[in-house]
Amino acid sequence: MWIAYKTIVIRDVLRFSRIWVQTIFPPIITTTLYLLIFGGLMGERIGQMQGIDYLHYIIPGIILMTVITNSYSNTVMSFFLSKFNHSIEELLVSPVPYWIILLGYTSGGVVRGFVVGCCVLITTSFFVEFEINDIGITFVTFLLTAILFSLAGFINAIYAKSFDDVTIVPTFILMPMTYLGGMFYSIDILPQFWQDVSKFNPIYYMVDSFRLGFLGVSTSDFWTSVSVLLIMIAILAIVSFYLLKKGVNIKT
């Protein structure tokens, strides 16, 4: 069983490593541009956010955005491609429990999120000096975020019937949620109504918690953020497992 799990994870890691130009390199370029434009050029004009200069303030948001998009896109592409080229049948004819399949694909997404997140972190260190305030909070937030979005990508992949279906959710739902979740700003600067709306966006809790770990500032309680993430992970894990076991869009 654990050999099967290891095989799924290693296969997935090898898959995204082989195409590193498409998977690992682009976030480094994007981060560099964000840091140059938002941090370097505009940052000085913006001044400080929650008492921290803007260039430092956006670093956690940029890293977490990278983790979210990469964990999500890794699982969605990996599982959708295995449906597309029918290689999912290799798993379906094997004695692999469904929860191991789900765990394997989710772990692949988490590993990609971690690898790309680290690359972005290293890139950032060339532009600005920083220290991580609390490595434990930072890592827990990263881990929960990566798991959550790997699961979300998995559900997207199960329902996807074409490549369009794979890109619609990240473009029209994930990206707006990420940008509106306080990635580049503190929700304190928003009118009260939009502050309340922002609290329904789970990404707000992730960014806030990650910022707490990274910079030591936040607008919400850490345990509230962790609870929101754990509840969402539990819901998505149950839904993913149910869809996989039922064979939705996999078995007719």
Add this chain to the structure above:
Amino acid sequence: MQVALSIKDLQKTYANQLHALKGIDLQVEQGDFFALLGSNGAGKTTAIGIICGLLHKTHGNVKILGLDQDTHENEVKRLIGLMPQEFNFNPFEPVEEILINQAGFHGINKSVAKAQSDILLKKMELWDKRLDQAKSLSGGMKRRLMLARALIHQPKILILDEPTAGVDVEIRRSMWAYLKELNSEGMTIILTTHYLEEAESLCRNIAILNEGEVVEQTSMKKLLAKVSHQVLILESSSVLPKNITQEKFTCERLDDHSLQVVLESDTNITDVLQNLSNQGVSVDHVRSTQNRLETLFLCLTAKDD
């Protein structure tokens, strides 16, 4: 003899209401080389898909070596090796990796998987291609890769869905020899094929599916004995006489040198040749127009107009 595969009242209705299987019963004994034949859309691939866990059944029961598929899903999967009709591997993965990964899915550790993969890659003449991406293989090589993958976990039952489609004659013959070798070592093999010659030369027992129903299940020997007539072409280097007297057989003069003879099951070819010789016809070559199994297959699956 233990039953390798037992299917009872297996039914499958797809979402579009296509009734692909209308309650089939099949029994394959352990160690058998079994042919499952049928024209396109007869339900062969659907039946195989259900047996291997790729499709949901609508109704019925499948048992593998006495284990019920519904209650022993993973144990059953361990016993079966499937070589599907369509290519179903990641074309960007190296050949060797596909085999080792498949072994990993069956819980086989990497060192054992590597040793088994080396044996199979050499056997399938894919050794030189082991580090290449699967997409670079020819059609025949891809089929052999899928056969190797089906065998990587050393299953008890091997299910082959059109294994030699698109494979050249030489490689097809070597695959047949290998399959016979596996069968002689005790592996149960279930084969679907469009090459009826393949089924006739390899399989001992046969079932014919037509429009989701089993229309015949018997031994190959008994089935072939049912062939009521055979059509032969006799060729002569000398010009054939215009009128040939026919006794116990019917014939038609195709041209000056060829004669088509319809031979009933109770007629001996020696008698026909003797009869023709008495009429001054010397026969240089004899060939059959149709495979015997093909004749029966067409008869059993013919649509009533």
